Amino acid sequence: MTMLEVRCCFPLFLFSSLISVMSVRVRIAPSPTGNLHIGTARTAVFNWLFARHHGGQFILRIEDTDLERSRPEFTQNILDGLTWLGLNWDEGPFFQTKRMDLYQQAIRTLLDNGLAYRCYTSEAELDEMRAAQEARGQAPRYDNRHRHLTPDQEAAFQAEGRLPVIRFKIEDGREIAWKDMVRGTVSWRGSDLGGDMVIARRAPADEIGQPLYNFVVVVDDVDMNITHVIRGEDHVANTAKQILLYEALGAAVPEFAHTPLILSPAGKKLSKRDGVTSISDFRKMGYVADALGNYMTLLGWSPPDSTQERFTLAEAAEQFSFDRVTKAGAKFDWDKLNWLNSQYLHDIPADRLTDLLIPYWQNAGYEFDPGDRPWLEQLAALIGASLVRLEDAVEMSRYLFIVDVGFSDTATAQLQQDGTAAALQSILDSLASTQTLTADEAQTMIKTAVSTASVKKGLVMRSLRAALTGDMQGPDLIQSWLLLNQHQIDQRRLQQALAIAK
RNA sequence: GGUGCCGUAGGCAAAUUGGUAAAGCCACAGGUCUUUCAAUCCUGCGCUUGCGGGUUCAACUCCCGUCGGCACUGCCA
Numbered sequence: 001m002t003m004l005e006v007r008c009c010f011p012l013f014l015f016s017s018l019i020s021v022m023s024v025r026v027r028i029a030p031s032p033t034g035n036l037h038i039g040t041a042r043t044a045v046f047n048w049l050f051a052r053h054h055g056g057q058f059i060l061r062i063e064d065t066d067l068e069r070s071r072p073e074f075t076q077n078i079l080d081g082l083t084w085l086g087l088n089w090d091e092g093p094f095f096q097t098k099r100m101d102l103y104q105q106a107i108r109t110l111l112d113n114g115l116a117y118r119c120y121t122s123e124a125e126l127d128e129m130r131a132a133q134e135a136r137g138q139a140p141r142y143d144n145r146h147r148h149l150t151p152d153q154e155a156a157f158q159a160e161g162r163l164p165v166i167r168f169k170i171e172d173g174r175e176i177a178w179k180d181m182v183r184g185t186v187s188w189r190g191s192d193l194g195g196d197m198v199i200a201r202r203a204p205a206d207e208i209g210q211p212l213y214n215f216v217v218v219v220d221d222v223d224m225n226i227t228h229v230i231r232g233e234d235h236v237a238n239t240a241k242q243i244l245l246y247e248a249l250g251a252a253v254p255e256f257a258h259t260p261l262i263l264s265p266a267g268k269k270l271s272k273r274d275g276v277t278s279i280s281d282f283r284k285m286g287y288v289a290d291a292l293g294n295y296m297t298l299l300g301w302s303p304p305d306s307t308q309e310r311f312t313l314a315e316a317a318e319q320f321s322f323d324r325v326t327k328a329g330a331k332f333d334w335d336k337l338n339w340l341n342s343q344y345l346h347d348i349p350a351d352r353l354t355d356l357l358i359p360y361w362q363n364a365g366y367e368f369d370p371g372d373r374p375w376l377e378q379l380a381a382l383i384g385a386s387l388v389r390l391e392d393a394v395e396m397s398r399y400l401f402i403v404d405v406g407f408s409d410t411a412t413a414q415l416q417q418d419g420t421a422a423a424l425q426s427i428l429d430s431l432a433s434t435q436t437l438t439a440d441e442a443q444t445m446i447k448t449a450v451s452t453a454s455v456k457k458g459l460v461m462r463s464l465r466a467a468l469t470g471d472m473q474g475p476d477l478i479q480s481w482l483l484l485n486q487h488q489i490d491q492r493r494l495q496q497a498l499a500i501a502k
Numbered sequence: 503g504g505u506g507c508c509g510u511a512g513g514c515a516a517a518u519u520g521g522u523a524a525a526g527c528c529a530c531a532g533g534u535c536u537u538u539c540a541a542u543c544c545u546g547c548g549c550u551u552g553c554g555g556g557u558u559c560a561a562c563u564c565c566c567g568u569c570g571g572c573a574c575u576g577c578c579a
Contacts, residue, residue, distance in 0.1 A: 029579090030579095031578085031579045033578085033579070063579065065578095065579080066578060066579065068578090069578080069579090119577095123577075126576095126577090133503095134503075137503060137504095138503075138504080139503065139504040139505075139575070140503090140504090140575070141504090141575085165577050166577095183507070183508090186506075186507080187506090188505075188506075189505080192504075192505045192506085192575090193505090193575095194505095194575065194576095198576080198577050199577095200577085201577050202577060209577080210577085212576090212577070212578085212579090213578070213579050214579090217579090232573095233507070233508090233572085233573065233574095234572095234573055234574070235573095235574090235579095236506065236507070236573075236574075237505080237506065237507095237573075237574040237575070238574085238579095240506095258507090260508085261572080261573075263572080265513090267571065267572075268571095268572075269572075269573070295514095298514065298515085298527090299514075300514095302514090302515060302516070302526095305526095306515070306516045306517090306525080306526065306527095307516085307525075307526040307527080308526085308527095309514095309526075309527050309528090326508095326514095326515080327507075327508060327509095328507090328508050328509065328571095328572090329508075329571090329572065329573090330513090330514065330515090331513060331514080332513095333513050333514060333528070333529085335513075335528055335529055336513075336514065336527075336528040336529080337528095338528090339527085339528055339529090340527095340528090342540095342541080346541075346542095383540095384541095385540075385541045385542085386539080386540045386541060387540095387541095388540090396540095446537095457537075458537060459537095460537085461537035461538080462537065462538075464537080465537065465538065471538090471539095472538060472539085473538045473539040473540085474538070474539065474540095475538095475539085475540085476536090476537090476538095477537060477538075478537090
């Protein structure tokens, strides 16, 4: 539309230069009826990538026209989530509830032009109508029964005390088609759109009721000069109706891109009932923003070099195009997300990792001095390579924070092996004359224990692990020992273990 | 029920756009390293593109049919 108009008004040579100057404007329009959902976030990612690729504007609009369910804390959650993911917006947030005048004005225009009308059909009548249609094996749809009410008929309904909704006329004979950036040409018949659509809720006949989503979206997108509407595939069916609205409003129709949905393992649209789906939950669990953004991008898009699995959003933006967006929905794969997250975690330097880990250790109730950086950073370095999520650090480092961890069954069994007592006693003896343990000293002590107790090294190592950590598996033993030694709990553990061994 | 969209190995996917298919990643299995688990590294594993026709010298790519999945079908967004 825009292009056609431009083409008509300007010489052709100007056209090509205009299009490069014409800025891309996209938006993410979440509804604050819940926390930022992974699906919404992924849509935001695609919008952001497209905007950044074209040097355009990424706009945030809060769709809070559902007064019943919208809540300010959800708005905050959405803002926080987008910020955390690094999806910075250029304009907004705009709130639809603050733009009511605009919508009402647009509705008045449609009413005045005869493109919309008041419908007095009651909900009970609507139910009855749909039931009858269903009984006849027909698709449920509004039968446009009040499209041509006379003033007398309207007055009569009003006298009955009926409150009207406002409906927008949809001609059955219309053919609506658009060229979707993901799906190619998509077309719809007006007759399959369910009859004249409600654009404003029930209200007294001399007023204009609460405007509805499908209408408000169009008014806003027109008002905000949105050039490309990028949203989930679940909105395809709305698009035909909205195109009709653009026309009625005399506005240029934007480009559309309907992205594939994120599916649950069962293959259904991912919903809150599928467990963890909100960005804030992923964050709490210890997924890092870069990994999550990377993964969301990979769900439906692949870089030109498709062997590349890891990239930042900025890198993706350079190469992003809808040509490489798949049409089919993608199942959410925890395994792959976990793998990606672990890759990012492995690359984080110990000092930064420590910063990230401290809140988790604190939340776990561990008592420690956050200022004890050398010890904490050694710990971070110790477990870093084994982390899948930051949250894993809680269990993984428990034995280093809790003074008395207790011994697992397998550890107890190990401690009761022949030779264990003698070996541990040897270690304890060596330790008595040592200040701060070094790795070399630890190795020497182990050798001494091997010869003193006349046992194999493996037994000493396993027994030492059992005694020091209370378990038979965990992070590197020597490093763990050094950390315990620095907090003076190694000898205490060895003594407790000895009590069991004897 | 109707309309629309989609369909490549268990999952995500690639295939210079009609020109040798299953590249790469996850998962899985085995091995390596190590005192253990994990990580790392190595190796292996999956096969003719849902199915059936058609067009063509040639089809994952185009056409028809069929099956299946999903989305929508609100005075929610």
